[in-house]
Amino acid sequence: MSAISVRDVWVEFGDQIVIENLNLDIASGSFVSVVGPSGCGKSTFLRLVLGQDRPTRGSLTLDGQPLRDEPDADRGVVFQRYSVFPHLTVLGNVLAAYELGESRFAARLFGAKRRAAIEKADDLITAVGLAPHRTKYPSALSGGMQQRLAIAQALAKDPKVLLLDEPFGALDPGTRAQMHALLKPLWARLGMTVIMVTHDLKEAFGLGTRVIAFDKTRHDPQAPGRFGAKITYDLDLTRDSPVPVLGFLKPPAETMAAQ
Amino acid sequence: MSAISVRDVWVEFGDQIVIENLNLDIASGSFVSVVGPSGCGKSTFLRLVLGQDRPTRGSLTLDGQPLRDEPDADRGVVFQRYSVFPHLTVLGNVLAAYELGESRFAARLFGAKRRAAIEKADDLITAVGLAPHRTKYPSALSGGMQQRLAIAQALAKDPKVLLLDEPFGALDPGTRAQMHALLKPLWARLGMTVIMVTHDLKEAFGLGTRVIAFDKTRHDPQAPGRFGAKITYDLDLTRDSPVPVLGFLKPPAETMAAQ
Amino acid sequence: MRRAMNIRPGGGARVLLALMPFLLLALVYVFGSAERRAANPNDKLLPPISEMADTTARMATEPDRRSGEIVLVSDTVASLQRLALGLGLATLIGLTLGVALGVLPAANAMGGPLVAVISMIPPMAILPILFIVFGLGEMSKVVLIVIGVAPPIVRDIAMTVQAIPVEQLVKAQTLGASTWTTVLRVALPQALPRLIETVRLQIGPAFLFLIAAEAIAADSGLGYRIFLVRRYLAMDVILPYVAWITLLAFLMDFALAKLARGAFPWAYVGERR
Amino acid sequence: MRRAMNIRPGGGARVLLALMPFLLLALVYVFGSAERRAANPNDKLLPPISEMADTTARMATEPDRRSGEIVLVSDTVASLQRLALGLGLATLIGLTLGVALGVLPAANAMGGPLVAVISMIPPMAILPILFIVFGLGEMSKVVLIVIGVAPPIVRDIAMTVQAIPVEQLVKAQTLGASTWTTVLRVALPQALPRLIETVRLQIGPAFLFLIAAEAIAADSGLGYRIFLVRRYLAMDVILPYVAWITLLAFLMDFALAKLARGAFPWAYVGERR
């Protein structure tokens, strides 16, 4: 179980209202794609769920409990860039996921515990297809490989919620398709709740079970910061019929898999 | 007139042979796409034509004259990154194209000359669609806008040859299509010879009048540097029938324009 | 409890936190001073703040009996002149040499190792040689600053210029640039913001060398005064002078930072902090 | 003619070019020395190289008349001990404080301004206070080095840590890290390569402060010797000592550069030069 509910949330930075009275319920195990124009507050919303930012007003709950107001192991995250540790090898990066949380003082595991962690880490590394590169440093990996590593790392703690902020935004189209092919079955197998921000509508519709569009509904040219973003579209894609929205069709499952 | 011919060219870096006995004639006004696996020597070839690198053996000529062995105003260039000046505005960047060459000591133009240069620069800026941004610094431009600027800059000197090294490699697909739509008519209008390196086969076939593939034909696993790249495919796309190569079809002109 | 790393004090709290250590230091000083005075009413080491204020006021307002000048003013003017000359010259040398080493591979091959070796020589050790070669006037003081401060500037500017992507240099050449115009329009302007940052870093060392030179041969200047009264341990002069030097250095640093941001907005686009 | 910026001297030419300025300097020295000697056969200012070699050999092999020790060796040992202690302590302080200021916003709000102010104080000016607080022994010399060298290290490390993308800190927290484990496994290891680079930059200043402290109160050490024999203008001692200090500084710099590249390969991936 990992249902998120957002109640009457406002986010303001000084004078600027970024998110205006947001109310949202996300079902456990759903894959929510968040789309919207640049600067409308998508990342802000993600940071809210992550606990990195706090709402100015309103509340967020995870399975009925108030969300901790700082990041924790319940919520995994993959950013567009910088989310792996450059000073650790591929194995070291995934291993760190076990060491950082489980060893409170040394932040290192030894003996049997370490062997067990390495075994789990190796499984994850294999799952994301990085087994041949396990001793390399991130700088020796391509962008796509780095994002795979970031995903492996995020999955290591078995988070209830996985947050993705344009995870494939910097990748070229071929690599992007590979990443889709990797992520979709992983999500299906692990059953966690996923929230993904993306600019790519095809990606949003291809991966998501639900697509949410953020946008400002009102604009005051004299005071652009006076109105925040709201949800302008909220589409459930689990119904098995084509959903025509914004000129896009949900592609049949087969074509997606082939990508 | 701007025909390039390459005769018996070898490029070696120390022990490593990168290009092996290359012979090639490029007709004036053609648009040559160069494709091939990573590290096979595409950029090296481009640097050769540019005059940035020199062949170990062999010779290159432009319109029958030996190519100057350093870059000059005959050959314009757009790299994947870093080819605009971060400390100049959009206008300043294009203006620099006139100032750097025409004013030998101050490298600045004044009075009527300056006004004339600004006028020409503004025309170019408008042509690449950057008119609304002419006083912005490159850091305030998106990646695609920066590449437009680089193109405007490269065109300012009316070079005989335009060299492009993965010019759109770092752009997202939408922007990339816009760039194609910009470049093709510009080339058609100006009639210069273009050599473009790309990893994107669709782009290579969509823009080029000729596609050249580089590859190593022989591999010695014990001594990977012993054999250099040669031309493995050389396709003339100006014939108006579909040319089936590597599983790709030359798309009809209309679809390209729509992209 | 939030993690310590997530606790961000707000505006007011920041100011309070920033002042705290200074207030603490002042308090420790006042108590230490009072205690020493209680033990020895003639103690010179930690004079009470009131005494320092008196001395400072006297030096800053009353003309000196002998020279007729206001000591603090004439000292400051003398020192700042030397500093400005020294730093100015070092900056000029640093920029010219640095850009030359950065742009011309041959110059770099020749000058690079030399500059690297020179920058390792402790300037203080060759002070006697400097005095002989350049005499005891203003020249030797300025030269000490230059020798101490120019090598790091040269190295830093050379590295900055070398870090300009080769793509830009090639691009300039395809636009018809010569070596000279490339230097003038591509290398130099991009080195300038970094130049200011480097010079900022060298303000501290420059003051250090200035004081060292003034300690040996001068008839005015902040360092001269400190060394003159140091013989008598006149801390009521030394401490305000140290504070004044620190303030001057701070102001120069601040002014340069402002200048850089004002003059080269393109170089500070990513800056948020 | 190719443009000057495109002329890249090859391996052999590079070595020749690098040697040229040194040879030139040596030549100028030899001639200057010969000339002065011709004018005054007792001239001490520019002793011939042979004389310097003799003096050096004597100092490096024969025990001193007064102390019975081999002067060059005992001076070097004494100075390096002080330097190692001073730089070591400064490094330790720089790393701990720097990481703390970098990771904890509250610590930065409190300590940042203080460190900024302290780093602007010319350490030489407050020497008398150091003497009285720490005595005239080894302690005050080490403290002078620490005071002069630690603040820039602190600031640099703090800036390095603050430049770690916030994404990484958030990521660490989503992996269950506390502030402490984030420091230990994320901030600290990424600060280490930069730490070595900063310490390299501080070798010069550290020698400077060492020499300044030894000039003022010592009974052995490289700076002590230079300032002692300065009394009788013994350039045949001073010049070799300056060269020796320069060489020592160079070796330390080189060793640290090697160490950094060996220990933190991930930080030097992009390096080509």
Place this chain on the structure above:
Amino acid sequence: PKKSFDIAWTIYVGWMPWPYAADSGIVKKWADKYGIDIKVTQINDYVESINQYTAGKFDGVTLTNMDALTIPAAGGVDTTALIVGDFSNGNDGVVSKTAKTVAELKGQSINLVELSVSHYLLARALDGAGLAEKDVKVVNTSDADMVAAFKAPDTTTVVTWNPLLAEVKAEPGANAVFDSSKIPGEIIDLLGVNTETLKDNPDFGKALAGIWYETLALVADPGAKGKEAREAMAKQSGTDLAGFEAQLAATKLFAKPADAVAFATSPDIMKTMDLVRTFSFDHGLLGDGAKSKDVVGIGFAGDKTLGDAANVKLRFDPTFMQMAADGRL
């Protein structure tokens, strides 16, 4: 011929007349009289001033007899002690927090400017108590920091000169163990002038002697004019009138040129210089090439010499002081 001359001075009670003479116009008056130009420059660092003189940047410098022998003379620069201004008569001293007598210094660590007259004073003090230098540990300490050094908890004994000596003696618990009044006439403060320059320009020497004795007359003047002069000198040396007069009291100033001539021609000065050159040789101050203390010759009035007569580099020449005494300037 040379028309303009430079002399350098450093802060010390016996040398303060020089800046006063320059400020009050006495220097200009005498220089004009002989049609030359004399510039009087202050150097903060005593050793540096002598180095500059040795390197030829100055034509004259204020210095002590021992430094005249070990720095310019040993460095091959022929120097004439044109003016013998005074000798230290308590201006240099040994001060200790623990020892009350010289004998109690045994085994202690002593802070002083190594190889200076302080070092010499200590050597003479130890000598008198039957100790040798190896019985104590000498720590080189810069003169500017001597006062701070004495305040440091781990410092027990310092050797220094005025005005620092007065500061140190004023510290609570300080004992004056020994001072230069116990070896009168051995620490002599001079104006040294380059012999060659002097030979070529006797007018330079005459002007200097004229300046000096006119100024000294003011210093010795008990009236208002003298007080004003002493006050100015006190200020310049960073102390007050009382402090300056206390220092003067510890100085045997030869206010009358005849006294100076008498001192410079007495046989005692040869004995003193023999002690000084022995000390200097023992400490390696005569250069590493020195085989014996005779290597540098010292000339005295009446063509008497100590050491190598073929290599006389330091000359006590009373000619110009005599001229002043005779009123022939």
